[in-house]
Amino acid sequence: MTRSPPLLHFDHNASTPVDAAVLQEMLPFLAERSGNPSSTHSVGREARVAVDRARARVAGVVAARPDQVVLTAGGTEANNLAVLGAAREAASRGRHVLVSAVEHASVLGPCSRLREEGFEVEVVPVGRDGRVDPRRVAGAVRRDTTLVCVMAANNETGALQPVLEILRLLPSGVLLHCDATQVPGKVPLGEIVRKPHLLSLSSHKVHGPKGAGALVVRTPARPQPLLFGGGQEHGLRPGTENVPALVGFGAALERAAARTDEYVRTVGARTRALLAHLLDGIPGSRLLGPEDPASRLPNTFALSFPVRDGRALVPALDLAGILASSGSACASGAPEPSHVLAGMGVSREEASRTVRFSLGREVEEWDAEEAARRIRRALDPLLVAHGRQI
Amino acid sequence: MTRSPPLLHFDHNASTPVDAAVLQEMLPFLAERSGNPSSTHSVGREARVAVDRARARVAGVVAARPDQVVLTAGGTEANNLAVLGAAREAASRGRHVLVSAVEHASVLGPCSRLREEGFEVEVVPVGRDGRVDPRRVAGAVRRDTTLVCVMAANNETGALQPVLEILRLLPSGVLLHCDATQVPGKVPLGEIVRKPHLLSLSSHKVHGPKGAGALVVRTPARPQPLLFGGGQEHGLRPGTENVPALVGFGAALERAAARTDEYVRTVGARTRALLAHLLDGIPGSRLLGPEDPASRLPNTFALSFPVRDGRALVPALDLAGILASSGSACASGAPEPSHVLAGMGVSREEASRTVRFSLGREVEEWDAEEAARRIRRALDPLLVAHGRQI
Numbered sequence: 001m002t003r004s005p006p007l008l009h010f011d012h013n014a015s016t017p018v019d020a021a022v023l024q025e026m027l028p029f030l031a032e033r034s035g036n037p038s039s040t041h042s043v044g045r046e047a048r049v050a051v052d053r054a055r056a057r058v059a060g061v062v063a064a065r066p067d068q069v070v071l072t073a074g075g076t077e078a079n080n081l082a083v084l085g086a087a088r089e090a091a092s093r094g095r096h097v098l099v100s101a102v103e104h105a106s107v108l109g110p111c112s113r114l115r116e117e118g119f120e121v122e123v124v125p126v127g128r129d130g131r132v133d134p135r136r137v138a139g140a141v142r143r144d145t146t147l148v149c150v151m152a153a154n155n156e157t158g159a160l161q162p163v164l165e166i167l168r169l170l171p172s173g174v175l176l177h178c179d180a181t182q183v184p185g186k187v188p189l190g191e192i193v194r195k196p197h198l199l200s201l202s203s204h205k206v207h208g209p210k211g212a213g214a215l216v217v218r219t220p221a222r223p224q225p226l227l228f229g230g231g232q233e234h235g236l237r238p239g240t241e242n243v244p245a246l247v248g249f250g251a252a253l254e255r256a257a258a259r260t261d262e263y264v265r266t267v268g269a270r271t272r273a274l275l276a277h278l279l280d281g282i283p284g285s286r287l288l289g290p291e292d293p294a295s296r297l298p299n300t301f302a303l304s305f306p307v308r309d310g311r312a313l314v315p316a317l318d319l320a321g322i323l324a325s326s327g328s329a330c331a332s333g334a335p336e337p338s339h340v341l342a343g344m345g346v347s348r349e350e351a352s353r354t355v356r357f358s359l360g361r362e363v364e365e366w367d368a369e370e371a372a373r374r375i376r377r378a379l380d381p382l383l384v385a386h387g388r389q390i
Numbered sequence: 391m392t393r394s395p396p397l398l399h400f401d402h403n404a405s406t407p408v409d410a411a412v413l414q415e416m417l418p419f420l421a422e423r424s425g426n427p428s429s430t431h432s433v434g435r436e437a438r439v440a441v442d443r444a445r446a447r448v449a450g451v452v453a454a455r456p457d458q459v460v461l462t463a464g465g466t467e468a469n470n471l472a473v474l475g476a477a478r479e480a481a482s483r484g485r486h487v488l489v490s491a492v493e494h495a496s497v498l499g500p501c502s503r504l505r506e507e508g509f510e511v512e513v514v515p516v517g518r519d520g521r522v523d524p525r526r527v528a529g530a531v532r533r534d535t536t537l538v539c540v541m542a543a544n545n546e547t548g549a550l551q552p553v554l555e556i557l558r559l560l561p562s563g564v565l566l567h568c569d570a571t572q573v574p575g576k577v578p579l580g581e582i583v584r585k586p587h588l589l590s591l592s593s594h595k596v597h598g599p600k601g602a603g604a605l606v607v608r609t610p611a612r613p614q615p616l617l618f619g620g621g622q623e624h625g626l627r628p629g630t631e632n633v634p635a636l637v638g639f640g641a642a643l644e645r646a647a648a649r650t651d652e653y654v655r656t657v658g659a660r661t662r663a664l665l666a667h668l669l670d671g672i673p674g675s676r677l678l679g680p681e682d683p684a685s686r687l688p689n690t691f692a693l694s695f696p697v698r699d700g701r702a703l704v705p706a707l708d709l710a711g712i713l714a715s716s717g718s719a720c721a722s723g724a725p726e727p728s729h730v731l732a733g734m735g736v737s738r739e740e741a742s743r744t745v746r747f748s749l750g751r752e753v754e755e756w757d758a759e760e761a762a763r764r765i766r767r768a769l770d771p772l773l774v775a776h777g778r779q780i
Contacts, residue, residue: 011431015630017424026420030599034407039715041401041708073463073601076629080617106628109618204630209420211463211601211632226616227470228499238496239466240405240594242601245635318431325429 004321008371011323012205013155013182013300013358019207022252026209029244037241038230047243054250058201058214061184061257062193070215070236071246075181075202076106078215081236082177082198083110085223087119087147090175094144095119100132100161101343102154104179108339111149124150129290130159130344138169151179152192156340156356157289158300160187167195175221181205181213185256185263186297197221201253203245207361208252212245263361268298270363275301277372282306282383288346288354299359302341307382310353317355320378322371325356394711398761401713402595403545403572403690403748409597412642416599419634427631428620441631444640448591448604451574451647452583460605460626461636465571465592466496468605471626472567472588473500475613477509477537480565484534485509490522490551491733492544497569498729501539514540519680520549520734528559541569542582546730546746547679548690550577557585565611571595571603575646575653576687587611591643593635597751598642602635653751658688660753665691667762672696672773678736678744689749692731697772700743707745710768712761715746 009017018026035047051071059066072078087097099111101123111121124137132150141148148170153160163178170176178196183189184206193199198221203212217223217236229238256263272293279285284306290296305313314326337351346354399407408416425437442456449456462468477487489501491513501511514527522540531538538560543550553568560566568586573579574596583589588611593602607613607626619628646653662683669675674696680686695703704716727741736744 009433011426011429011433014429014434015424015426017422018420020421023420030408030413030416031410032407034405034594036401036405036594039401039404039713040704041713041715043397043399043401043713044404073467073632074629076619077463077617080619080628084618104619106617106619109620109628113618204424204426209632209634210630211635227467227496228474228503229466229470229494229496230499238470238499239464240600242463242599242635244599245601245632314430323429323431323433325431 005374006321006365008322008366008374009362010357010359011325012360013356014325015204015210016207016360018209018248019252019255022208022248022255025251026244026248029247035243037243038232047241050243050247051241054246057250057254061189061253062199062201062216064216064218067234068217070217070233071241072213072215072237073211073242074213075179075200075205077237078200078202078213079104079106079179080110081215081223081226082200083107083147083149084113084226086175086177086198086221087114088117089222089224090146091119094146096142096145097121097147097149098124098137098140098145099149100151101125102130102159102340103149103151104155104181107149107151107177107179126343128345129295130154130157130288130340131290131295132161132166134162134165134169137166141171141174145174147175147177149177149179152183153187153297154289154340155182156338157302157344158297158358159289160295160297163192164195173220182297184253185260186299187264188260189257198223203249203252206252206256209245209248211242212249214249264298266363267359267361268293270368271299271301271359273368274357274359274371275303277369278303278375281372281376282379284384288341288344300356302354302356304346304350304354305379305382306384307353307379308384309382312382313353313355313379316378316382317375320374322375322378325358326354395764396711396755398712398756398764399752400747400749401715402750403746404715405594405600406597406750408599408638409642409645412598412638412645415641416634416638419637425633427633428622437631437633440633440637444636447640447644451579451643452589452591452606454606454608457624458607460607460623461631462603462605462627463601463632464603465569465590465595467627468590468592468603469494469496469569470500471605471613471616472590473497473537473539474503474616476565476567476588476611477504479612479614480536481509484536486532486535487511487537487539488514488527488530488535489539490541491515492520492549492730493539493541494545494569494571497539497541497567516733518735519685520544520547520678520730521680521685522551522556524552524555524559527556531561531564535564537565537567539567539569542573543577543687544679544730545572546728547692547734548687548748549679550685550687554581554585563610572687574643575650576689577654578650579647588613593639593642596642596646599635599638601632602639604639654688656753657749657751658683660758661689661691661749663758664747664749664761665693667759668693668765671762671766672769674774678731678734690746692744692746694736694740694744695769695772696774697743697769698774699772702772703743703745703769706768706772707765710764712765712768715748716744
């Protein structure tokens with residue numbers, strides 16, 4: 001009887017397991033501490049204190065004031081609130097919005113909606129490496145531009161975007177929204193989370209629970225709410241606060257940020273080693289996205305493989321106990337190739353045989369050379385041009 | 391040393407503790423089963439199966455097809471999606487919306503927003519008992535009326551609304567939205583959850599976790615989405631599904647519905663007994679809302695007390711280990727008196743000295759006469775006209 005090899009979870013950009021320590025903080029609020037933060041009695045106030053603490057922890061990580069943090073049900077809601085809320089609020093001053101070609105569906109979706117509402121949304125292309133050119137963004141700004149949306153790091157290629165350079169080139173009064181859901185814990189958080197006027201965060205990308213996120217709103221941004229009801233979240237996001245999820249989010253974000261150095265060192269090294277072994281061991285495989293590791297998230301790379309039918313890649317890896325993603329998880333199921341790869345000039349055909357690997361903290365559990373060998377073995381029956389073996 | 395008496399949790403309409411059995415079903419999805427349902431690998435599919443099962447359980451309780459269930463982050467989001475989404479979708483046919491005066495803030499808030507968008511929202515008054523007259527609703531319907539919003543049961547008074555009578559009187563083509571967040575597990579769910587075109591449900595009101603809810607959408611309703619992004623929830627609610635919360639919601643809703651008969655019998659009897667003891671023991675106290683228990687939720691009543699300063703009521707009860715609510719939890723913190731009581735013709739002054747008691751399943755843990763005595767003792771220093779002692 002053979003022991004099955006350990007699961008290789010290389011799909012952390014889709015979702016991450018909840019930290020055991022984070023879950024411990026959440027559990028009381030899933031059981032006896034069941035108050036509604038809007039209730040004025042002791043059990044309600046206990047829940048209110050917990051939400052306030054979570055808010056303060058999020059604020060601490062991004063160097064914001066707690067009243068600048070709008071807690072949401074996730075990154076998608078934060079992105080919607082930022083894009084729809086800010087563009088609509090500024091509509092009397094202008095209706096021109098700039099958005100990078102590689103934004104997440106939860107930014108591009110609201111942009112399509114803005115078009116239906118009469119806004120002009122201009123898509124700023126990216127280079128072959130998937131990065132936006134700050135001068136192209138600045139050059140596209142018009143007198144009626146009110147909002148620019150550029151993410152901190154792309155979920156599919158890991159490409160880090162020059163958000164701060166863009167900010168420096170933007171005229172004052174133009175708001176910058178930055179979808180930063182993929183960066184906490186993966187890169188040192190400096191000005192990139194302090195400077196954007198609107199910053200989106202997600203809990204389940206940083207080993208927190210699903211169902212929580214935040215939009216950080218800084219002057220002069222003042223998005224209109226999308227939902228209406230109780231006055232929760234400064235009137236920007238009504239509904240009983242999801243106390244346990246927000247408690248977990250605050251704890252997870254703080255932990256992730258505090259361990260960034262270690263993550264960059266360990267996950268970064270192992271990711272580069274795995275990539276090198278794969279490129280070397282599977283001739284015809286090609287890295288899509290920035291060549292320079294310093295321009296990518298330390299845990300992420302997208303590789304195209306020389307196979308005839310790309311649809312078999314993720315299932316073949318899955319059968320071998322290796323989790324990975326074809327295109328972004330949010331777009332999977334759809335037959336369309338990734339808009340991120342298309343935006344980089346990758347052909348439809350090559351995009352269809354591309355796999356995104358996004359590694360996680362558990363790098364001690366596996367060896368890069370052995371993992372590359374497992375991947376090669378899993379894909380071997382699919383590879384067109386058999387070359388060097390790892 | 392005296393043992394402190396057990397906590398009397400009489401604020402279940404604000405939020406309920408998560409059932410132990412429900413939490414057990416959730417826990418795996420808060421730990422190792424961390425997949426994103428949009429991921430196509432095994433761990434993602436496992437999450438997808440869990441969400442589909444939760445959806446099927448919700449659908450089962452309301453006798454809907456699973457594809458008629460839109461899973462949301464809670465009741466507030468469901469109400470917003472129903473009101474804003476349905477009214478906007480029908481805007482080309484008409485812009486007249488009818489809404490009862492006692493709806494929750496998460497229905498009235500979207501209605502205010504609709505007014506800003508040029509809709510005409512007409513508020514249908516309620517009687518002194520807090521109930522809507524079906525003929526008044528039907529009489530207010532115009533050719534350009536597209537949507538009528540009447541809740542199943544009011545959260546503050548427990549008043550059951552004649553939703554089915556209203557439905558029978560509505561011309562075909564006019565949609566009925568019913569906020570049913572307060573009814574599952576409390577009243578037998580018959581046609582009231584099967585007939586409305588749009589039905590809102592909430593998880594944390596039925597001993598499920600916070601952060602989950604649903605909008606059940608039946609033909610011909612077809613609300614526009616409020617948020618945009620991934621294609622989740624038939625395109626009506628994007629964002630990574632909150633798998634553990636939805637798993638808990640499905641389990642909790644099913645359990646609550648299955649135990650309704652026992653709940654009606656036990657909680658109903660204890661609630662009526664507590665109310666009788668309070669009315670008898672505190673002269674000058676007055677029941678607000680329907681007199682007939684059959685017209686109220688079995689667990690809910692609102693009582694005004696003869697005190698000078700109503701603001702002291704909830705804190706005094708709280709100090710005595712009794713959780714209750716002044717007005718609805720969602721509106722608390724606001725100095726305004728409850729719009730529900732105002733709508734019933736209750737004076738501002740009397741509303742300010744009103745307490746909502748909403749009991750829960752744990753009726754075996756306390757005795758009605760003893761609970762009434764504790765309440766009387768807690769309020770005694772505040773009562774203006776001291777009368778009969780319990």
